[in-house]
Amino acid sequence: MGRIRAGTGTVFLWALLVGCGGGSPQATDAGDVVPTDVVQPDDTPTDPGIAFDDAALEEDSWEAAFQVAVAVSEVISTVATVTWSLDGASVDWARVEFGPDTTYGMTAPVDVKGGPPYEAVLVGMKPGRDYHFRVVAQAGGVTLDGPDGVLTTGAVPGKLPGVKVALADPQQQIPGFIVTTVLASPPSAVILDHEGDYVWWYVPDVDDDFKAGRARLSVDGRSILFWGVNVRKVVEPAVSTQSLFRVSLDGTRVEQTPLPEGHHDFVELPDGTIAFIEYDPRTVKGETVDGDRVVELAPDGTRTEVYTVWDSFDYTGPSGTPGRGWCHANYLVYEAGEDAYYMGSRSWSAILGIDRSSGNLLRVVGGHQSDYVLTSGGTTPFQEQHGFDVLDGGILVFDNGGKDMLSSRAVEHAVDDVAMTMSEVWSYEPQPHLYVVTHGDIQRLPNGNTLVNFSNSGQLDEVDPSGNLVWRLNMSLGGALGYSTWRESLYE
Amino acid sequence: MNRPWPWLIPALAILSLAGCGSDAGSDAGTDTNTADPGGEMLPPDCPQGTTVVLTDDDNYTFSGSMDIRSYTLAALGDPLFDWSGLKVDLQGHAMNPAGDVDQAAVIVFTNITEEEIEAGLSTNTLEQSHVTLFTQLKTAGATSAHLSEFTVFGNDIDVEQYFEEGYGVWLLTITRGTVPGVGTLMAAFLRPEATASAITLELTKDSTVLDFTVDLESLEGVPFPPSTPDAILDWSGLTAKGDGMEFVAGDVDEVMVAHYTDLTPTDLEKQFLDVELLADEVWTADVASGTTLELIALSGATGPFPGIDDEGTWLLTLRCTTCANPVPPFLTLLKYCQ
Numbered sequence: 001m002g003r004i005r006a007g008t009g010t011v012f013l014w015a016l017l018v019g020c021g022g023g024s025p026q027a028t029d030a031g032d033v034v035p036t037d038v039v040q041p042d043d044t045p046t047d048p049g050i051a052f053d054d055a056a057l058e059e060d061s062w063e064a065a066f067q068v069a070v071a072v073s074e075v076i077s078t079v080a081t082v083t084w085s086l087d088g089a090s091v092d093w094a095r096v097e098f099g100p101d102t103t104y105g106m107t108a109p110v111d112v113k114g115g116p117p118y119e120a121v122l123v124g125m126k127p128g129r130d131y132h133f134r135v136v137a138q139a140g141g142v143t144l145d146g147p148d149g150v151l152t153t154g155a156v157p158g159k160l161p162g163v164k165v166a167l168a169d170p171q172q173q174i175p176g177f178i179v180t181t182v183l184a185s186p187p188s189a190v191i192l193d194h195e196g197d198y199v200w201w202y203v204p205d206v207d208d209d210f211k212a213g214r215a216r217l218s219v220d221g222r223s224i225l226f227w228g229v230n231v232r233k234v235v236e237p238a239v240s241t242q243s244l245f246r247v248s249l250d251g252t253r254v255e256q257t258p259l260p261e262g263h264h265d266f267v268e269l270p271d272g273t274i275a276f277i278e279y280d281p282r283t284v285k286g287e288t289v290d291g292d293r294v295v296e297l298a299p300d301g302t303r304t305e306v307y308t309v310w311d312s313f314d315y316t317g318p319s320g321t322p323g324r325g326w327c328h329a330n331y332l333v334y335e336a337g338e339d340a341y342y343m344g345s346r347s348w349s350a351i352l353g354i355d356r357s358s359g360n361l362l363r364v365v366g367g368h369q370s371d372y373v374l375t376s377g378g379t380t381p382f383q384e385q386h387g388f389d390v391l392d393g394g395i396l397v398f399d400n401g402g403k404d405m406l407s408s409r410a411v412e413h414a415v416d417d418v419a420m421t422m423s424e425v426w427s428y429e430p431q432p433h434l435y436v437v438t439h440g441d442i443q444r445l446p447n448g449n450t451l452v453n454f455s456n457s458g459q460l461d462e463v464d465p466s467g468n469l470v471w472r473l474n475m476s477l478g479g480a481l482g483y484s485t486w487r488e489s490l491y492e
Numbered sequence: 493m494n495r496p497w498p499w500l501i502p503a504l505a506i507l508s509l510a511g512c513g514s515d516a517g518s519d520a521g522t523d524t525n526t527a528d529p530g531g532e533m534l535p536p537d538c539p540q541g542t543t544v545v546l547t548d549d550d551n552y553t554f555s556g557s558m559d560i561r562s563y564t565l566a567a568l569g570d571p572l573f574d575w576s577g578l579k580v581d582l583q584g585h586a587m588n589p590a591g592d593v594d595q596a597a598v599i600v601f602t603n604i605t606e607e608e609i610e611a612g613l614s615t616n617t618l619e620q621s622h623v624t625l626f627t628q629l630k631t632a633g634a635t636s637a638h639l640s641e642f643t644v645f646g647n648d649i650d651v652e653q654y655f656e657e658g659y660g661v662w663l664l665t666i667t668r669g670t671v672p673g674v675g676t677l678m679a680a681f682l683r684p685e686a687t688a689s690a691i692t693l694e695l696t697k698d699s700t701v702l703d704f705t706v707d708l709e710s711l712e713g714v715p716f717p718p719s720t721p722d723a724i725l726d727w728s729g730l731t732a733k734g735d736g737m738e739f740v741a742g743d744v745d746e747v748m749v750a751h752y753t754d755l756t757p758t759d760l761e762k763q764f765l766d767v768e769l770l771a772d773e774v775w776t777a778d779v780a781s782g783t784t785l786e787l788i789a790l791s792g793a794t795g796p797f798p799g800i801d802d803e804g805t806w807l808l809t810l811r812c813t814t815c816a817n818p819v820p821p822f823l824t825l826l827k828y829c830q
Binding site for chain 2 (some may be wrong): 077127154155156157159160161162184185189199208211229231325339345403406425432433434435436437439456457458459474475476477478479480
C-alpha cells in the first residue's frame with residue numbers, strides 16, 4: 001500500500017485521485033510542504049467494500065479525489081493535524097483513524113458542518129514513533145476509506161520529568177489517558193498514556209511562583225484548560241500570573257484569562273461556563289480572614305458568585321492550621337444530575353454540597369459540622385482530604401491523613417441520606433505507605449477499579465475492588481503531580 | 493558568561509583521577525593520527541557527509557560518590573540554618589552567602605536511607621515517591637532561616653511539626669536560582685533526635701564532599717570536519733552515559749562545545765568541575781527535544797560556532813541542566829580532520 005511519510009514540524013500534502021483512470025497524483029506545495037512520497041493510483045484501494053445507495057450516489061461518485069495534508073505540530077510534536085477534502089462530493093460525516101499500524105485503533109472526529117477543507121487533530125500519539133492514519137468519510141450514504149498515510153512524531157522536551165510504569169497487569173488494568181499537571185519542575189500541563197508516555201504537554205511562560213495544579217480537557221474537545229494552585233498565605237498577594245490557560249490541542253493557540261484570586265480547582269460546565277474556587281477575604285474583628293467562594297465565568301464573560309462560605313459558617317477564630325486560611329477550599333466537582341457543586345475544604349476536613357441555582361448549602365460531609373455521622377462513631381471519615389469522586393450512594397475520597405497518621409489513603413464511604421449516616425466500605429493504602437501533604441486525587445474507573453493519585457509523591461496507582469494493585473506509575477525526582485483525570489479517549 | 497556546572501548535590505572535589513598514567517600532556521586523539529612518510533602527524537580523514545554521529549565508544553568515563561554530612565538537631569524544635577560563613581560552594585568556587593543564594597529547600601524523603609539518597613542523586617535514579625515533603629524558602633539576601641519559614645509552594649504547613657526522630661530523611665540545600673533541584677551550592681542531612689540539644693546548623697565547605705573519577709585521556713576524539721556550519725550532530729545511537737547508566741535521550745537539553753588554547757585533556761581532568769570556566773570560548777545551544785542538532789545553532793560570545801581547527805583542545809558535551817546530578821551524560825573530544 002502506498003504511504004505518505006511526514007516528519008516532525010513539516011507538512012506533507014498529497015492529492016490522491018482514486019480510481020480516476022491513471023490521473024496523476026497532484027502534489028501541492030504549501031509553504032514548507034515537502035512531499036516525500038506520493039500515493040500512486042495503483043497503490044490505492046479500488047473498492048472500499050461497501051454497498052452503494054443508488055438513490056443517493058452514483059456508483060462511481062466515491063471515486064472522487066481525496067486531497068489530504070498532514071502537519072505535525074511544531075509546538076507539541078506528538079500532535080498532528082490532518083486537513084483534507086473530497087472533491088465532487090458532499091460529506092455527511094467523517095473521521096480520521098490513526099494508530100501504530102494499519103489496524104489504527106484511535107479515532108479523531110471531524111466536524112463537517114463548515115464544509116471543506118475538513119480538519120482533524122490527532123492527539124494521543126507517543127513520541128518518536130511512526131503512526132498510520134486515514135480519512136474515513138461518508139458521502140451520499142457511501143462510506144469511503146481514504147489512503148493510508150504515515151507520520152512520525154517528535155521527541156518529548158527533556159525538561160519534563162521521567163516517567164516509569166513500574167507495574168502493569170494488562171488483564172485487570174484499564175488503558176486510557178491521564179490528564180494532569182507537573183506541579184513545579186517545570187510547571188506544565190501534560191497527558192500521559194497508560195504506558196507512561198507523554199502524549200501531550202504544554203509548559204507556560206510563568207513566574208516561578210506558579211505551580212500547575214489542575215488541567216482538564218475542554219468540553220468541546222479542542223483545548224486543554226489549566227491553571228496554577230495559587231496558594232497564598234493570608235493577606236499576601238496571589239501569584240501574579242494566575243490565569244486560566246486555554247491551549248489548543250496542537251499547542252499553537254493559547255488564550256489566557258487572568259483570574260488572580262482563583263485557586264486550586266476549576267471545572268467546565270457543558271455550556272462552557274467555567275466554575276472555580278476563589279479567595280473571599282473579609283475582615284473580622286480587625287483580622288483579615290480568607291474565606292472561599294464558588295464563582296462562575298460564562299463564555300460571554302459574565303461573572304456570577306454562586307456561593308460563599310461566609311453565608312453558611314461563622315468565623316470563630318483560627319482553624320488550627322495556621323497559614324492555610326480559614327476554609328482552605330481545594331477541590332471542586334460539578335454534579336450535573338443534581339445541578340450541584342461539591343467543594344472540598346481541607347482545613348475543615350469536609351466536603352460541602354451546594355445547590356447551583358439557589359446557592360444554598362445542601363449538605364456537609366465530614367468534619368465538625370458534618371450532617372452525617374459515621375456508623376462506627378464520630379464525624380471524621382477523612383482528614384485534610386483533597387480529591388474526591390461523588391458516587392451513586394457514596395463518596396470516594398483521597399484521604400491525605402493528618403499528622404497523627406503520616407499516611408495517605410483512598411477511602412470510600414456509603415452515604416445514607418435518610419439515616420444521615422456514613423460507613424466505610426472500601427479503602428486502599430499503598431505499600432510502602434506514602435504521606436501526601438498537599439494535593440492527591442481519586443477517580444472510580446469504568447471497570448470498577450480506582451485510580452489513586454499520590455500527587456506530591458509522583459505516584460499513580462490503579463487498584464481493583466479487592467485492593468489489588470494492577471498498575472503503578474512513578475515519576476522521577478521532581479515529578480510532583482497536580483490533580484488528574486483519567487479518560488478513555490481524548491475526544492469524548 | 494561562562495558558568496560552573498549547576499550541580500544539585502556535588503561537590504567539594506576530592507579528586508582521585510583515573511587514567512592519569514600518561515604524562516604526555518598531549519591532545520587526546522593524536523595516537524590515532526597517521527604519520528606521513530616524512531614522519532609528520534596528519535589529521536585523520538573526515539567521515540563522509542556532514543553528519544557527525546556520536547557513539548558510546550566516543551564517550552568519557554565518570555564515576556563518583558557523594559558524602560553528605562549529617563547534623564544532629566533537637567527534634568520538634570525550630571532549627572536555624574546558617575550559611576553566612578559559607579564562602580566556597582560545592583565546586584570549590586568562591587561564593588557570596590548573601591548574594592549568590594536565591595533559595596533554600598528542605599526535602600523530606602521516606603522509605604530510603606541517607607546512603608541510598610546519596611547514590612540516587614549521583615546517578616539521577618531517585619523517584620518522586622521517595623519525597624514526602626518538599627519545602628522551600630526564597631532567601632532574598634538572608635544568610636540564615638528557621639525551619640518554620642519554609643513552605644510547600646507557599647502553603648505554610650508548619651513543617652517544623654514533622655521534625656521528629658524517625659520521620660524520614662531530611663535534606664537541606666541552598667541553591668542559586670529557584671528551579672527546584674537545580675543550582676545547589678551546598679547540602680546537608682538533618683537528623684532530628686529527641687535527646688539532642690543543638691538548634692543551629694552552620695553549613696561549611698565540608699558539608700558535602702564528592703569523590704569522583706573522570707577519564708578524558710583515553711578518549712580518541714571524534715573526527716570533526718572544519719568549517720562546516722551545516723554539519724549535524726547526531727546522538728541517536730547513544731545507549732550509555734559516562735557513568736555507565738542508561739542514556740536517556742530526553743535528558744539532553746543543551747549542547748556545548750568548548751575550546752582550550754593551552755589546556756590538554758590531562759589539565760581538564762584535574763579541573764573537571766571548571767571545564768566551562770576554563771574555556772577560552774564556549775558555544776551552546778538549547779535542545780528542546782530530539783537527538784540531533786544543526787551546529788549552526790551553537791552560539792558563543794563571538795558569534796556562531798565557526799567549526800574547529802587543529803589548535804588546542806576541543807570539547808563537546810551533551811548536558812542535562814535539570815538533572816539532579818548534571819555531570820554531562822556525554823562528553824568527548826573533537827578531533828580536527830581533513
